[in-house]
Structures are given as C-alpha cells and as structure tokens.
Amino acid sequence: MAERILRCPYCVLENDFRPMLRKREGWFICSKCGHRANPGLAHFTCCCKKCEELNRAASMPTHEERILKAETFLRVSRLGEI
Numbered sequence: 001m002a003e004r005i006l007r008c009p010y011c012v013l014e015n016d017f018r019p020m021l022r023k024r025e026g027w028f029i030c031s032k033c034g035h036r037a038n039p040g041l042a043h044f045t046c047c048c049k050k051c052e053e054l055n056r057a058a059s060m061p062t063h064e065e066r067i068l069k070a071e072t073f074l075r076v077s078r079l080g081e082i
C-alpha cells in the first residue's frame with residue numbers, strides 16, 4: 001500500500017500545504033492547528049478551531065473560504081479513490 005500524504009488545508013509550509021501527521025490507521029492530524037481528517041470516513045467532520053470558524057461562516061462564506069472548502073473536499077475524495 002502506498003504511503004498516503006494528506007495536507008492540512010489551513011496551514012502552509014513553504015510553498016505547499018503542511019503535511020499532516022499520520023496517526024492510527026486512516027487518521028491524520030495537523031500538528032500546527034489540530035485539524036483532523038480521515039479519508040476513509042466520507043461523513044467525518046472535524047471540529048478543530050479552523051473548521052468551526054468555517055462552519056460558522058458557512059451562511060456567508062467569503063470567496064476564499066469557499067475555495068478552501070472545495071479544496072478540502074477534492075483532496076479527501078481524491079485520496080479516497082487511491
């Protein structure tokens with residue numbers, strides 16, 4: 001099985017998104033902001049500070065927030081297909 005790398009959509013490291021740490025089977029966590037992800041769980045919603053902010057702003061998303069959300073969604077679904 002190929003090593004999966006998941007990147008935090010909120011944190012930037014050099015010119016790319018920061019790679020998240022691999023935890024237990026399937027779980028990833030960002031050591032900087034605490035964002036969690038599990039590509040194996042389609043309906044998992046993270047409750048880190050950044051995601052909460054995003055959800056709170058969901059009724060009135062800015063252009064950048066909408067792009068960020070779409071990015072996250074695309075990354076997760078792309079990884080799920082591997």
Ligand SMILES: [Zn+2]
Nearest residue numbers: 008011030033
């Ligand atoms: Zn992060």
Ligand SMILES: [Zn+2]
Nearest residue numbers: 035046048051
């Ligand atoms: Zn999060």
